Amino acid sequence: MLLQIYKGTGTLKKVIVVLIIILSFMYFRNTFVVIRNNKIFNANVNLITQDEVFLNDIIPFEWDTVYTFGPYTSRETIEEVIGIKSNAIKEALSEGMQQLIFVKEDEIICSITGYYYRLGYMFDFKSYENDYGTLNSTDNPLFKTEKNEGLIKLIYVGN
Secondary structure: OHHHHHHOOOHHHHHHHHHHHHHHHHHHHHHHHHHHHHHHHHHHHHOOOOOEEEHHHHOOOOOOEEEEEOOOOOHHHHHHHHOOOOOOOOOOOOOOEEEEEEEEOOEEEEEEEEEHHHHOEEEEOOOOEOOEEEEEHHHOOEEEEEEEOOEEEEEEEEO
């Protein structure tokens, strides 16, 4: 019956187009946030000059937890651990890759996956349980920095 009401007026087509636009925006909104935060995070890390740095001092966005996963961890495992399915999740396919996934509430807000030498930095969380590690923003994690041949190594010291 509803279709009969809208059939002759073209209103149904307009409603469908508006719904598609709204759903597309909702789907891609997070992607744009992740891309923006990735760029800002990469730039801030590569500008570090201090011998020690608190993670919260170099992150200009709000976050709750950062996850890092060992190489070869499947996308499905990552999604299970963080409890979020997202196109922002990429697998680290090599020993020389860094992976950091920042989560705020139930959204990925920054997702870094790349080779150390291309990123210009690497984070060392010291040890993982079950092939992944986590840190919380409320702990304001402290990292010692070492610079060697254009690579900044950030080594987790504590809170």
